[in-house]
Amino acid sequence: MQISKSDFHQYLSEYTEDEIFYRNIYLQKKEHPETFQEYLHSLDPDYIRDQRLYVPELRQEPWFPYLGENDMFANIPENIIISKHYRYTPEFTHKHDFFEILCIYDGTVSNQIQGIHHTLHTGDICIIPPNTQHSLGIFDDSLAFNIIVRASTFQSTFFQSLAADSALAKFFSHVLYQKTEGNFLIFHTGEDARIRSTLEDLYIEYMLHARYRSAFLNAQLMMLWARLLRYHENDIESILTKSSGNSSISEILNYLSQNYRTATLHDTAAHFGYSTSHFSTLIREGTGRTFLTIIKELKLSQASRALRETSLSISSICELTGYENPEHFMRLFKKTYGMTPGEYRKEHREN
Template identity: 25%
Template sequence: MKQEIIADLSRITEEEQAILDGKTEVEKERYSSGQKFVMDAGKLLKRGKLIDIRPHTRFIRFPAHSHNYVEMIYMCQGSTVHTINGDRIELKTGELLILNQNAVQEIEPAGRDDIAVNFLILPEFFDQTLRMIGAEENQLKDFIVGCLKSGEVPLCYLHYRIADVLPVQNLIENLVWTLLHHQSNKRSINQITMGLLFLQLMNYTERVQVGEQYFEQEMLLGVYRYIEEHYREGSLSELAEELHYDFYTLIRMIRRLTGKNYTELVQNKRLTQAAYLLETTGLSVADISERVGYENMSYFHRIFKERYGISPKKYRVEKKIE
C-alpha cells in the first residue's frame, strides 16, 4: 500500500491519544448505543452513507462485541489478533477479514506500527454492488453473499490470505483511497470497485479460512468452487479426491447441507449458464448445449423446459423483448 495512505491511517487519533495518556478501557459509548456492546452503524456512519472506513484504534483491547453492519478489516501493515466466535485469527499484512452480523469479536491491543483499516458496510450496499459481478446466477456467489448478508448461512467470517494477489491488493487500495478523499462520483466508484473486488475474491476461495467449527461450510465452499470451474466435465469422484473426503461421506454431506445431490447442483449450474448465454450471446442453441456440457440436444431441451417452462429458443426471444 502507498506510503501516503499508510501515513494518513497512522496518525494518532484523539481516541488513541487518550489511551496513550492512561485510558485503560474502550469508550463503549463512542461505538454503541445500548447496554450490549454492539458496534452501531448509526454512530459510526454518517447519515445516508452505505459504506465508510475508519482506522482501527490501536493500543487497547477491544472486548467481545458484535456489529449491526458488515465489517471488512484490511491489514495495511503489521498484524492484529482477533478472536471470533472462539476462533483465534492473526490477521497479517495484506490479508482481509470479513465479518457478518453473527460474528462476536474480540481484538488484542495493536502496536503503533500495526495499521488496519475497517470498512463499515450496510448490507443494502451489496444489493447495488453485486450487480457488477454479473447477471447469471452463481451458486458460489450466492453462498458467499449469503454469509455476509443474512443469518441463513451459519458462517460468521471469511479470512482471505491474499497478500500476494496483486489485483485484490490494488482494488482494496483504490477503495481506501476513494473513501479517504473527496472525489466526484464516489458512490459509483465504490460500488464498481467493490463488485470487481468480489469478482477477484471468488477466484481465490481456496485462500479462505473459515474456522474449524465451520468445516462443513468450508467443504461446501469447495464444492461450489469446483462446480463453477468444472461443471462441463467434472465428476464427484474427482471432487472427493480434491477435497480429501470419502466419496460416500461427501455424497451424504452435500445432500444434508444443500437438499440436493451433486448431479442436481451441476445441472443447476449448467442450466443457469445456458440461460445466461442465451441472453447475452448470439451462439446457436446447439452450441450452447454443448458448451454447458450437454451433447444430447433433445435432453437439453427437455430439462431446460422443465426448469424455465419454455424452450431455449423461446427463452431467448422473450428475454430480447424484455
C-alpha cells in the same frame, strides 16, 4: 484531507489523541498494576464522556453494544464508511446489522468471531456479515482499518459481480446469509501489491470528500471485490472451509465451474482426495446443495446464457453444456424456467 499513496503508511501509523489515551491506560495496567486504580481515578470523566471513549474498568456493567445501520449512517449519504481501528482500544464484543470488512494493513491482529479466536496477518481481509458477534484487539503498532458497508449495498455491489458464477455466488451467500453462527469470510492476500494499492485508493478517496465521491467509492469497492476473486478465490477461509481438509469449498466450486460438462461425484471426489460419501457431505454442508444440484445449476446457467447471447441451435447448446439428450434438457429447462428454451430465447431477444 488529501494525502498521497506514498504518505499513506505514515498517515495510518501516526497515533491519534484517542489512541494515545488508550495506550497510556494499557501500559499503566500492564506495567504498574499496583497503582492502576489510582491512575483510573485521576482520569477526567468529562473528557471520557465528551470523546465517547470506552474504559471498561470504569463501567458498572458489561457492555455488549448493538450498532444499527441507521445510527451508523445517520446524515451520511454514502453507502460506505472507512475508519482506522484505533490501536490499544479495549476489546469489546458487539454486533451490527451492516457488513464490516476488516483490512489488516500491517502486522498481526487478534480477532474473535462468535467466541472463536482468529489471528489475522498483513494482507488478510475479513468480511463479517450482519448479526455476528465479534471483537477486535490491536495492542502494538499493527495497522488495520474497517470498511463499513450497508447490507443492501454489499449485496447489490458484491454479488452482482458473481452473476456468471452461480456456484461460487451461492457458496458466499450460504456462508454470509444462511449460517447463523460464526459467519465470516477471510481472503488471505499476503503481500499482494494489487490488493494493497486498491485498499489505499479506496481509503484516500474516502478522505478526499471530492465531487462524485459516492460513485467512486462504489466503483472502487467493486474493483476490490473483483480483484479478490480473480487473484485469491482459492485463498479463502470461512466457517465452512476450516474443516474441509486441504481443499477449500471455493477451490472445489472453481473446479466444477470449469468441468461441469463431464464432472461426476466419484471422479471429483477422487480428484480432491476424498471418499465419495465424505465429499458428498462436504459439498452439502459447504454450499447447502447437493453435488447434482450444483452441476444442474451450472449447466442450465450456461445454457440460458447461450440462448440469450448466441444463435446456436438447441442441439448445439445441449452438446456445449454436457446434455446428451435434447429432450431431457428441454424438460429440465422448462421445469426450471417455466418456459421452453425457444420461448426463453424469444423473450430475452425481445426484451
